Amino acid sequence: MSQTYDRGTVEDFGRWREFRAGMWAWIFHKFTGWVLVGYLFTHIAVLSTATASDPTVYTNTLQGLEELLIVRILEVGLLAVAVFHILNGVRLLFVDLGMGLENQDKSFYASLVVTAAIVVASVPTFLAGV
Amino acid sequence: MSTQIEKEKSEEAAEESEAETEAGPQERRMSEKRARTEARERRRQQREQVRETEETVTLKVFRYDPEVEGKEEPRFDEFLVPFHKGMTVLDALIYARDHYDSSLTFRHSCRQAVCGSDALFVNGQQRLGCKTQLADLDDPVRVEPLPHQDVVKDLVVDMEHFYEQMHAVEPYFQPDDLPDGELEEQRQSPENRERIKMSTRCIWCGACMSSCNIAAGDNQYLGPAAINMAYRFAMDEREGENRKEARMRIVEQEHGVWRCQTQFSCTEVCPKDIPLTEHIQELKREAVKSNLKFW
Ligand code: SF4
Numbered sequence: 249m250s251q252t253y254d255r256g257t258v259e260d261f262g263r264w265r266e267f268r269a270g271m272w273a274w275i276f277h278k279f280t281g282w283v284l285v286g287y288l289f290t291h292i293a294v295l296s297t298a299t300a301s302d303p304t305v306y307t308n309t310l311q312g313l314e315e316l317l318i319v320r321i322l323e324v325g326l327l328a329v330a331v332f333h334i335l336n337g338v339r340l341l342f343v344d345l346g347m348g349l350e351n352q353d354k355s356f357y358a359s360l361v362v363t364a365a366i367v368v369a370s371v372p373t374f375l376a377g378v
Numbered sequence: 379m380s381t382q383i384e385k386e387k388s389e390e391a392a393e394e395s396e397a398e399t400e401a402g403p404q405e406r407r408m409s410e411k412r413a414r415t416e417a418r419e420r421r422r423q424q425r426e427q428v429r430e431t432e433e434t435v436t437l438k439v440f441r442y443d444p445e446v447e448g449k450e451e452p453r454f455d456e457f458l459v460p461f462h463k464g465m466t467v468l469d470a471l472i473y474a475r476d477h478y479d480s481s482l483t484f485r486h487s488c489r490q491a492v493c494g495s496d497a498l499f500v501n502g503q504q505r506l507g508c509k510t511q512l513a514d515l516d517d518p519v520r521v522e523p524l525p526h527q528d529v530v531k532d533l534v535v536d537m538e539h540f541y542e543q544m545h546a547v548e549p550y551f552q553p554d555d556l557p558d559g560e561l562e563e564q565r566q567s568p569e570n571r572e573r574i575k576m577s578t579r580c581i582w583c584g585a586c587m588s589s590c591n592i593a594a595g596d597n598q599y600l601g602p603a604a605i606n607m608a609y610r611f612a613m614d615e616r617e618g619e620n621r622k623e624a625r626m627r628i629v630e631q632e633h634g635v636w637r638c639q640t641q642f643s644c645t646e647v648c649p650k651d652i653p654l655t656e657h658i659q660e661l662k663r664e665a666v667k668s669n670l671k672f673w
């Protein structure tokens with residue numbers, strides 16, 4: 249009993265293959281949440297600089313951004329992140345109300361599938377005319 | 379004669395249907411559980427047949443002993459254990475200890491999922507050694523001490539902190555007032571009993587606490603088992619309002635129920651099938667109800 253061995257934090261993410269549905273939902277929710285916060289700040293930064301002077305600057309900035317393929321792809325990613333965060337948020341709402349706790353894993357898979365469907369369906373719109 | 383039997387039968391049927399309507403969710407859980415057990419049983423039989431021909435199981439066991447020179451570095455030892463039908467992880471460990479290495483250290487006592495001393499991390503999940511059939515696991519079987527707890531030796535972890543958290547919620551019956559007569563009983567309604575039934579089954583094994591990575595990050599978090607204990611007494615109507623309020627104050631504190639982020643990890647691993655997340659959520663709602671009064 250003289251000493252104890254602390255295995256450190258390596259074990260947590262080193263074990264990602266053994267995570268269950270609820271754990272993945274939690275990780276994705278955190279991740280998408282941070283991405284949305286990050287987006288919000290860039291969004292405000294870009295818009296506030298673009299709208300500072302006359303309207304042509306705004307139009308030019310946005311057109312310039314929309315011309316880039318990478319921006320279009322990032323937009324699809326943003327949609328995916330937002331849709332998942334919303335759907336999982338609804339799932340968590342039900343969990344907080346104590347409804348359907350036995351089906352929490354199924355509702356997580358459902359939100360993943362719906363997110364994927366919406367994102368795939370949106371790709372033509374986002375990538376049109378690049 | 380025949381009429382009597384008829385009558386009995388119909389009575390029985392009436393009773394059955396009554397029980398069904400009364401305990402809806404419980405019944406559903408039970409039947410789901412039965413289906414699960416049957417499926418598992420079938421799979422096990424298949425695997426047992428396979429194993430019977432292979433006849434050995436490879437155990438990979440975490441070893442660590444700070445007191446012996448040359449063993450301070452954690453490592454994995456392999457044991458080849460002869461398999462027999464119905465063998466559990468604990469049986470295999472006992473075999474390995476008795477036949478190969480008497481210094482292999484682990485806790486166990488009842489061997490029937492009652493004492494809660496042999497929660498281990500087996501093939502990536504917290505499980506009770508004595509309740510886990512080897513036939514259910516893939517070979518090799520990796521056995522480690524519970525994660526997020528300090529290892530004392532081999533598979534033995536330091537449970538002190540877990541017990542402290544359990545005691546923090548005062549897990550014993552403290553009624554506001556006692557009945558008058560000396561031999562008077564304190565009765566509980568069947569409905570109330572039904573409500574707390576699952577929460578009374580905790581065996582203090584610590585599997586839930588170990589699976590929760592909120593508890594891992596926040597050492598002061600009460601943890602699923604302790605909150606479940608608080609639920610067990612807070613929801614017990616025999617204790618009275620004052621006591622319940624005091625209990626709610628304990629779970630409402632900063633490192634109480636609000637730390638739970640509904641990962642469901644604890645509910646997945648609990649060997650006694652306690653719906654831990656459900657109980658934590660119920661206490662959260664209870665806390666909101668008692669603190670927010672718009673009327
Ligand atoms: S709640 Fe379940 S997992 Fe947690 S200590 Fe009790 S029996 Fe073990």
Ligand code: FES
Binds near residue numbers: 487488494509
């Ligand atoms: S030995 Fe008692 S619970 Fe496993």
